[in-house]
Amino acid sequence: MKNTEVLNDLILINNDRIEGYNKAAKDAKDESLRSLFTDMAQQSATMVNELKQEVKLGEDDADDGTTLKGKIYRTWMDIKVAFGGDSRKALLESCEFGEDAAQRAYEAALDEPALSIDVRNVIQKQQMELKHAHDKIKSMRDAAQPA
Numbered sequence: 001m002k003n004t005e006v007l008n009d010l011i012l013i014n015n016d017r018i019e020g021y022n023k024a025a026k027d028a029k030d031e032s033l034r035s036l037f038t039d040m041a042q043q044s045a046t047m048v049n050e051l052k053q054e055v056k057l058g059e060d061d062a063d064d065g066t067t068l069k070g071k072i073y074r075t076w077m078d079i080k081v082a083f084g085g086d087s088r089k090a091l092l093e094s095c096e097f098g099e100d101a102a103q104r105a106y107e108a109a110l111d112e113p114a115l116s117i118d119v120r121n122v123i124q125k126q127q128m129e130l131k132h133a134h135d136k137i138k139s140m141r142d143a144a145q146p147a
Helices: 003-027 031-057 068-082 088-110 116-141
Strands: none
Touching: 003 031, 003 088, 003 116, 031 088, 031 116, 088 116
16 A cells, blocks of 8 residues: 555545544533544544645555544534533544544554555654543543533
């Protein structure tokens, strides 16, 4: 798989993450969660820009869409909220689910043997940032009281 294909997959995953966190920020009743979710969306926007820069260095075109899985995930979040799952804990559980998916995508990308060193370094740096985000969400979820 070419560097561009791997990078475009990660761009799509981050676009999913942006849409998911923007949705979560809109649904959150708690200001601290709105702020956290906004920060997470901004983190992914920064990552998308970094990934697009790498695609351009390879003189290819970057994707701008989202994945089918991301659309399914956001629909699932809508259903969960509609049926009363809009508590702090429920929102954090949904976000952790998305963070787990992002981690799997980055792990799969790093398993690609043909990645250039520069691209691998960008992906590893972003994976660590996402790991910290995941751990923060998980910690907050564990501390949240059930509805």
